[in-house]
C-alpha cells in the first residue's frame with residue numbers, strides 16, 4: 034500500500050515536546066508504519082541487509098518526521114536503513130514506490146489533493162490537456178530551461194497520458210512505457226534546443242568550452258526529464274496495482290550480485306562502478322592480514338641469549354623471521370566471447386592489486402596461451418585492459434573457440450618451470466572445451482609444482498559438467514573450484530588469498 | 532539504557548530538519564535535504580552519524596559547522612593506522628604514578644593498598660578524546676575523523692562509546708556521559724567498516740554536490756564572486772568530474788579556484804582560464820593532459 038492518503042495538518046510544535054511531531058491521526062500513522070514495514074521487507078528481499086535494530090531506528094524516526102514531506106521521510110529512512118552507498122539506488126527506487134506522492138492533479142481545476150499541489154496545478158493540467166503537440170513541446174523546453182519542477186511534473190504527466198500507453202493490470206515494470214514516452218519527446222532535438230538557449234545567449238564569443246558546457250547542462254536537464262517520466266509511469270503503475278506488486282516486477286540485482294555472464298550494457302556500467310573502489314578496499318584488507326602475521330614465532334634461544342646481559346631477565350624477546358610474506362599470483366584466463374567480461378574484470382582487479390603480491394603474472398587463452406602482464410601493466414581500468422588484449426590478438430591461434438586442452442598444455446610447456454611452491458595459480462573460465470580434449474594431465478602437473486591451484490568458474494554450479502563443460506574432470510586437480518558469478522563472490526575469493 | 536530523550540546534548544536542540552539546514556547555512560555550510568535530515572535524526576535519536584564519501588566533500592567541515600551552530604565544543608579524534616586505546620580513550624600517567632610511588636617508598640606495608648588505590652584515581656588519568664567527550668560537563672560535538680584508517684580490530688575500541696556513550700576503566704569503573712555528545716564519524720571508504728560499527732550509527736553518504744549546491748557553497752565561501760562566474764566555474768568542475776580521471780576535483784579545489792579567479796578579477800571564464808586552472812584542480816599530470824585535450828574539444 035502507499036501512503037498517498039496518509040495526510041495530516043502541517044507540523045506544529047506539539048505537546049510532546051520540541052522536535053516531536055504532533056500525533057498524526059491514528060489512521061495516517063498506521064498507513065505510514067505499514068508502508069515502512071513493507072519497504073523493509075522489500076529491501077531484505079533484494080538483498081539489502083536490514084537488522085532488527087535498524088528497523089527499530091526506522092520506526093522511531095517516524096516520530097520526528099513529517100509524513101507530508103517525502104524528502105524528510107526519505108532522508109530519515111535512508112539514514113536508518115541503508116549502511117552502504119552501493120545500496121542507495123536500490124533504496125531510492127523502492128522508496129519511490131512505497132511513498133509515491135499521490136495521484137496527479139485532477140483536471141477539473143478543483144484543488145489538487147496533494148500537499149504541495151495548489152489549485153493552479155489543476156488549472157494547468159486542464160490547459161495542458163488541450164494543448165497541441167507542438168505547444169506542449171515548447172512548454173516542455175521552457176520548464177526544463179527554467180528548472181520549473183512543478184511545471185515539469187505537470188507537463189510530464191500530460192506526456193505520459195499521450196504516449197506511454199500503459200495498460201492496466203499488466204505485471205510490468207514500466208520500462209517500455211518510459212521508453213515510448215521518452216522517444217516521443219525526441220531527446221536529441223530537445224538537447225539541441227536547450228543547449229542553444231543557454232550557450233552564447235549573452236553575445237559573448239562562442240568557444241569550444243562554452244559549447245561543451247552548454248551541451249552537458251542540456252544533457253543533465255534531459256536526464257532530469259527521463260527520471261520524471263520514470264517517476265510518473267511508476268506512480269501510475271502503483272496506482273493500478275499497488276506498490277508491492279510493482280516492486281516485485283521491478284526487482285533487480287544489487288551491483289554486487291549482477292551476473293558477469295548475463296549483465297546488460299547498463300548493468301555492466303553499474304558493475305564497473307561497483308568494482309572501482311574494490312582494489313583499494315581489498316588492498317587494505319590484504320595488507321592488514323599480512324601485518325598481523327608479520328611477527329614470526331618466538332625464538333627462545335635468541336631470547337635467552339639476549340637475557341644474559343640483563344641478569345637473566347628476558348627484557349627483549351626475539352622472534353623468528355615471519356613466514357614468507359607475499360605470494361606470487363599467476364592468472365590464467367579464458368577470454369573467449371562468453372566469459373570475456375568476467376576475465377577482463379578479474380585480470381584488471383589482480384593487476385590493481387599487484388603491490389599486494391610479490392609478482393602478478395597474467396596469461397590469457399582462447400585456443401593458445403599468451404602472457405599479457407606487460408600489456409596490462411600500463412592500462413587504467415578494466416575497459417582499457419580488455420581493449421589492449423583484444424587488439425593484440427592474444428590467446429588466439431586458430432578458430433577463436435576455446436580449447437582448454439591446448440591452452441593448458443601450451444602454458445605448461447612454455448612457462449611450467451617458472452611456477453614454484455610460492456605461486457598461487459588461478460584459472461579463470463567456464464571449462465567448456467567445445468568437446469575437445471581437456472589435457473587434464475597438464476593441470477595435474479601444474480598442481481604438483483605450484484603452491485596452490487584455484488579455479489574460478491563464472492557459471493552457476495549447477496551447470497558445471499553439463500554439455501561440453503569438463504569442470505568435474507579438472508576439479509580433482511585443483512585445491513578448490515569456486516563459483517564466481519558476481520562481485521560479491523569475487524571479493525570473497527580474493528580476501529581468502531591473503 | 533535510558534531513552535535518548537532523557538538526555539540533553541548538542542544534537543537535541545533542533546526541532547526540524549529545515550532548522551538544521553538554515554542554521555548550518557548561517558555559519559557557511561550548505562547542506563542538502565539528505566544531510567540536514569540525517570543530522571536532525573542523529574540529534575533526535577541520540578545516535579552517532581557516520582558520514583561517508585570521497586575526500587573533500589565537506590564531511591569534516593560538517594562537524595565543525597555543527598559545533599559553530601550549537602556552540603558545543605568540538606573534540607576531534609583523528610584516526611590513523613596504529614591508533615590505540617592510550618591515544619583514543621585514556622592512559623594512566625605513569626610518570627606521575629612513578630613519582631608518587633617513589634615519594635612513598637618508605638611507607639609501611641599496610642599503606643601500599645591505599646597507595647595503589649590512590650595512583651589509579653582520576654587524578655592520575657590522562658583523558659584522550661573519547662573519554663574527554665564523555666566526561667565533558669558542557670555540550671560536545673565529537674568528531675571521529677577518517678575511521679576507515681583504523682585497523683578493523685581497533686574499531687572495537689569505539690563500540691562502547693558509540694552504543695552506550697560510556698567508557699569502562701577497569702581500575703575506576705564506568706564513566707557515563709552526562710550530556711550526550713553529538714557524534715560524527717567520517718570515512719573515505721578506503722575499506723568496508725564492520726557491521727558492528729555500522730549498526731550503531733545512522734548512515735549518510737556525502738557525494739560531490741550537484742551544480743546548484745556547489746554554486747551555493749562557492750558563493751558562501753567566496754563572498755565577492757558573481758553568480759554568473761560561480762555558475763560557470765561549477766559547470767567546468769562538473770564537466771571535469773565526468774571525465775575518467777585518476778582523482779576528481781573536490782569541493783575544496785573548486786573553492787581554491789574561485790578564490791584565484793576573484794584575485795585576478797575575472798568576470799567571464801574563457802578556455803585559457805580553465806587550462807591555467809587545471810593544476811589547481813587536478814593532482815595528476817596525466818589527468819591534466821586528458822582534461823586539456825577534452826575541454827578544448829567541441830562535442831559532436
Ligand SMILES: Nc1ncnc2c1ncn2[C@@H]1O[C@H](COP(=O)(O)OP(=O)(O)O)[C@@H](O)[C@H]1O
Pocket residue numbers: 559560561562585586587588589590591592593717748752782783786
Ligand atoms: N557543504 C559545504 N558547505 C560549505 N563548505 C563546504 C561544503 N562542502 C565542502 N566544503 C568546503 O570544502 C572543504 C573540504 O571539506 P572537508 O570537510 O575537509 O572534506 P572531507 O569530506 O574530506 O572531510 C571545506 O574546508 C569547506 O571549505
Ligand SMILES: [Mg+2]
Pocket residue numbers: 587590591592676717
Ligand atoms: Mg576530512
